[in-house]
Amino acid sequence: MNTGKMKFRWQTLLWLLPLGFLAVFYFYPLGSILAVSLERAENGIGAVILEVWGSPSIRKAVGFTFWQAGLSTLLTLMIGLPGAYLFGRYEFQGKQLLRALTSVPFVMPTLVVAAAFDSLLGGRGWLNLGLMQLFNLDSAPIQVGQTLTAILLAHIFYNTTIVIRLVGDFWTNLDPRLTQAARMLGAKPWQAWLRVTLPLLAPALLAAALLVFIFDFTSFGVILILGGPKFATIEVEIFYQAISLFNLPAAAVLASIQLITTLALTTIYTRLVGKLSRPLTRRSEQVTLQRLSTWRQRAMAGWLSTLMLVLFVTPLVSLGLRSVVQLEPERRQRTLEEGPALTGAFYRSLWEDSEDSMFTATPGEALLTSMGYAGSTVVISLLLGFPAAWMLAWQKEDLLSRVLDPLLMLPIGTSAVTLGLGFIVALNRPPLDLRTSPALIPLAHSLVALPFVVRSLTPALRTIQPQLRQAAAMLGANPGQVIRFIDLPLVGRALLGSAVFAFTISLGEFGATALVGRPDRPTVPMMIYRYLGQPGALNYGRALALSTILMLATAAGMLLIERVRVGEGAEF
Amino acid sequence: MNGLEVIEIEKSYTPDQPVLKGIRLSQQKGEVVALLGPSGCGKSTLLAIIAGLLTPDEGEVFWQGENLAGKPPHLRKFGLMFQDYALFPHMRVAANVAFGLRMQGASSEKISQTVSETLALVGLPGFEGRDVNTLSGGEQQRVALARALAPRPGLLMLDEPLGSLDRALRAQLLDDLRGIIRTTHQTTLYVTHDQEEAYSLADRVVVMHSGRVAQIGAPREIYLSPKSAFVARFVGLTNLVRGEAQGKQANTPLGLIPLKEDTSGPVEVLLRPDAARLAGEGLTLSGRVVEVAFMGETTQLQLEVPAHGKLTFEFPSSQELPAPGEEISVVLDLGDGCQSFLVD
Numbered sequence: 001m002n003t004g005k006m007k008f009r010w011q012t013l014l015w016l017l018p019l020g021f022l023a024v025f026y027f028y029p030l031g032s033i034l035a036v037s038l039e040r041a042e043n044g045i046g047a048v049i050l051e052v053w054g055s056p057s058i059r060k061a062v063g064f065t066f067w068q069a070g071l072s073t074l075l076t077l078m079i080g081l082p083g084a085y086l087f088g089r090y091e092f093q094g095k096q097l098l099r100a101l102t103s104v105p106f107v108m109p110t111l112v113v114a115a116a117f118d119s120l121l122g123g124r125g126w127l128n129l130g131l132m133q134l135f136n137l138d139s140a141p142i143q144v145g146q147t148l149t150a151i152l153l154a155h156i157f158y159n160t161t162i163v164i165r166l167v168g169d170f171w172t173n174l175d176p177r178l179t180q181a182a183r184m185l186g187a188k189p190w191q192a193w194l195r196v197t198l199p200l201l202a203p204a205l206l207a208a209a210l211l212v213f214i215f216d217f218t219s220f221g222v223i224l225i226l227g228g229p230k231f232a233t234i235e236v237e238i239f240y241q242a243i244s245l246f247n248l249p250a251a252a253v254l255a256s257i258q259l260i261t262t263l264a265l266t267t268i269y270t271r272l273v274g275k276l277s278r279p280l281t282r283r284s285e286q287v288t289l290q291r292l293s294t295w296r297q298r299a300m301a302g303w304l305s306t307l308m309l310v311l312f313v314t315p316l317v318s319l320g321l322r323s324v325v326q327l328e329p330e331r332r333q334r335t336l337e338e339g340p341a342l343t344g345a346f347y348r349s350l351w352e353d354s355e356d357s358m359f360t361a362t363p364g365e366a367l368l369t370s371m372g373y374a375g376s377t378v379v380i381s382l383l384l385g386f387p388a389a390w391m392l393a394w395q396k397e398d399l400l401s402r403v404l405d406p407l408l409m410l411p412i413g414t415s416a417v418t419l420g421l422g423f424i425v426a427l428n429r430p431p432l433d434l435r436t437s438p439a440l441i442p443l444a445h446s447l448v449a450l451p452f453v454v455r456s457l458t459p460a461l462r463t464i465q466p467q468l469r470q471a472a473a474m475l476g477a478n479p480g481q482v483i484r485f486i487d488l489p490l491v492g493r494a495l496l497g498s499a500v501f502a503f504t505i506s507l508g509e510f511g512a513t514a515l516v517g518r519p520d521r522p523t524v525p526m527m528i529y530r531y532l533g534q535p536g537a538l539n540y541g542r543a544l545a546l547s548t549i550l551m552l553a554t555a556a557g558m559l560l561i562e563r564v565r566v567g568e569g570a571e572f
Numbered sequence: 573m574n575g576l577e578v579i580e581i582e583k584s585y586t587p588d589q590p591v592l593k594g595i596r597l598s599q600q601k602g603e604v605v606a607l608l609g610p611s612g613c614g615k616s617t618l619l620a621i622i623a624g625l626l627t628p629d630e631g632e633v634f635w636q637g638e639n640l641a642g643k644p645p646h647l648r649k650f651g652l653m654f655q656d657y658a659l660f661p662h663m664r665v666a667a668n669v670a671f672g673l674r675m676q677g678a679s680s681e682k683i684s685q686t687v688s689e690t691l692a693l694v695g696l697p698g699f700e701g702r703d704v705n706t707l708s709g710g711e712q713q714r715v716a717l718a719r720a721l722a723p724r725p726g727l728l729m730l731d732e733p734l735g736s737l738d739r740a741l742r743a744q745l746l747d748d749l750r751g752i753i754r755t756t757h758q759t760t761l762y763v764t765h766d767q768e769e770a771y772s773l774a775d776r777v778v779v780m781h782s783g784r785v786a787q788i789g790a791p792r793e794i795y796l797s798p799k800s801a802f803v804a805r806f807v808g809l810t811n812l813v814r815g816e817a818q819g820k821q822a823n824t825p826l827g828l829i830p831l832k833e834d835t836s837g838p839v840e841v842l843l844r845p846d847a848a849r850l851a852g853e854g855l856t857l858s859g860r861v862v863e864v865a866f867m868g869e870t871t872q873l874q875l876e877v878p879a880h881g882k883l884t885f886e887f888p889s890s891q892e893l894p895a896p897g898e899e900i901s902v903v904l905d906l907g908d909g910c911q912s913f914l915v916d
Binding site: 463465467468470471472473474475476477478479481485486489490493 | 623624625644645646647648649650651652654656658660661662671672675676719720723
């Protein structure tokens with residue numbers, strides 16, 4: 001029919017914008033990376049592989065990437081599983097708060113997390129300076145900074161919440177009567193766990209493990225700062241090759257390895273998430289959750305909550321405090337004159353041009369730059385994300401939507417460093433010469449933000465059922481009032497939430513920025529990275545002050561999102 | 573006319589499949605009417621037409637003598653409680669309940685007073701500040717009811733309001749609903765597929781069957797004298813025996829059965845479940861007991877009668893009853909004859 005055809009064209013148009021964007025700024029750059037890698041394959045693809053494998057530094061980086069990701073994942077599971085059990089099976093006071101706290105690390109920018117751990121365990125952190133003060137030592141006694149331990153701790157801090165959320169939520173809806181049935185049939189508690197609970201949890205467990213592995217595998221900022229030159233992963237090696245050595249072909253080969261591995265892992269993850277929706281009867285929380293009744297349960301809950309509090313809160317509190325306390329002597333002084341003291345000097349100095357600064361911009365200017373980029377990211381990602389989310393919300397069963405939905409999610413599984421490299425390789429020559437354009441950073445950030453924007457807009461848009469409009473009309477609202485009181489508030493909230501999301505993602509983004517950012521106009525994360533690498537109490541203080549501002553901005557953004565959220569949470 | 577008048581409503585979504593065929597019904601002010609019918613009989617469509625959410629192809633709806641044709645839903649001053657509530661997810665309970673009053677431009681004191689009164693009426697005092705997304709099913713149902721009631725609608729329409737709740741909760745809410753409707757003398761149109769709900773709430777029941785009104789009457793009237801074999805079956809009277817009527821009796825596989833009214837032609841004869849006795853004089857049926865179901869005051873016996881099939885009868889539970897598998901004979905006390913429905 002005629003109307004059917006019209007509708008089809010209209011839908012295609014809505015898809016055109018986000019698709020065109022992905023084609024130009026995602027597929028074209030990644031394709032260029034692969035092309036550059038293969039250009040060297042004159043003697044066959046085997047030559048490239050042999051050449052890469054022949055380089056000890058690259059071989060080491062690839063090996064270390066897998067090793068640290070595997071180890072991090074294992075440790076994260078060991079910490080996260082008891083937490084998932086606590087959240088999935090028990091109801092207790094302060095559960096909501098604890099749950100909210102556990103998700104704080106996940107949303108924090110990598111540089112904030114790296115700076116937080118450095119402020120706690122690093123050479124100039126609380127622990128070392130405290131011990132030095134206490135025992136009158138000349139050098140830092142604990143060498144945690146620039147070790148594998150620091151990297152592992154930061155990864156656990158980051159990703160434990162994935163295990164708690166994915167496995168815990170699954171556990172919450174798992175019918176306890178299945179285990180009870182096993183017990184009634186004669187299974188001992190551990191047998192029931194092994195034969196019933198574990199197999200039922202397995203898909204959730206595997207999915208969580210894979211997701212954690214992917215994140216650890218592509219981790220960049222944490223390893224760059226906490227690992228130092230000793231520990232290079234593929235990501236860090238791409239960065240060195242591209243920026244320090246300007247060896248783009250080598251970087252491209254590494255990025256290809258990265259791409260293929262994450263693509264394989266993401267495919268497995270998507271399959272597993274599909275399996276998660278196996279036909280289990282989901283039980284309401286009233287049935288599955290029990291109160292803490294025995295002293296053993298209380299002790300377990302107390303111990304786990306304390307552990308989580310220490311793990312999730314200490315580094316961030318340490319960062320905030322360290323940014324307002326003078327612990328080290330200034331450059332020209334040998335010791336602190338009056339011992340540790342509260343100070344606002346680090347924050348005040350953000351707007352000053354320090355004479356020993358190697359930058360053309362002050363930290364204050366970097367803040368403004370970052371906000372400008374974040375604002376542009378919001379505009380771009382909403383302009384692209386809204387039509388896509390609209391289509392996904394209303395044309396879910398449409399063939400086009402089913403094909404394009406996973407396509408939109410691809411950038412999540414791609415490392416930001418690789419995206420940045422793709423921009424450098426692809427967008428520095430005609431027809432698209434954006435190498436010196438200030439648009440490059442917001443474009444890269446929009447690519448990172450787009451999947452999140454689409455995923456948080458879609459369910460919100462879906463809550464606007466025609467019934468709500470009818471209900472309002474039945475209650476006497478005229479068509480104008482229906483738009484004003486029903487449509488606008490619902491869409492408006494969703495838009496606001498997504499905008500804040502995109503804004504905070506852009507503010508904290510470091511991986512892509514590290515590659516495409518312009519040195520004369522640094523963003524806040526770039527500034528933090530540089531200051532952390534410089535000597536001097538003031539530089540360190542400035543890095544922590546900037547990190548604290550970023551942390552608070554992110555936290556405020558997330559709180560706002562929580563406040564304006566409507567209906568179901570984001571779908572992942 | 574001071575109530576609702578529905579005249580010859582026709583509606584079809586596709587040309588060859590009419591959903592409503594000449595619906596005609598009327599409702600007095602203050603009366604509670606139930607639209608009863610199996611799913612797909614068109615009752616929700618009829619409700620949407622009365623509400624103004626759908627336009628009929630033919631026919632008219634009058635309210636207090638006024639033809640509502642062309643009047644948009646928000647000006648009709650009717651209340652509609654949706655099947656899955658349609659609570660506004662971005663508003664708290666109070667704002668949901670206040671919505672209709674706000675649209676009327678009521679003062680804020682009046683609004684907050686009416687909201688708390690209405691919430692108390694539906695059994696949720698003090699729920700004003702709650703987030704509607706955290707309410708249980710029963711609580712959502714009550715908030716939806718409060719929202720529909722608060723603006724004092726001329727006609728309150730409820731679309732399967734208890735459909736998605738579990739059994740125990742349904743009984744409780746049904747009780748409360750009846751109380752609320754009675755104390756407020758609210759003119760109510762109640763759509764359901766559940767005859768118990770319809771019987772316990774309504775002054776009159778409109779039974780619908782594939783787009784037509786099958787019967788209108790008081791609950792007792794419908795149960796005691798269904799007008800068609802469909803209505804009989806739908807209200808749970810399943811003992812229908814095929815036969816050939818000639819005057820005041822019908823020739824059936826079970827023998828000659830006396831009829832209440834003169835009829836001729838192929839019929840289905842209704843044997844009421846309370847007609848059977850374990851001893852006495854009259855038409856005797858022999859069969860095997862298939863099932864014995866204790867219902868409280870009465871016990872249902874299902875008999876497999878060779879000439880016909882299964883028939884279900886009720887006996888007082890106080891008497892000694894046969895066990896499943898026993899071959900027994902029952903005697904039918906048919907009074908002044910059975911009801912019969914012509915087969916077309």
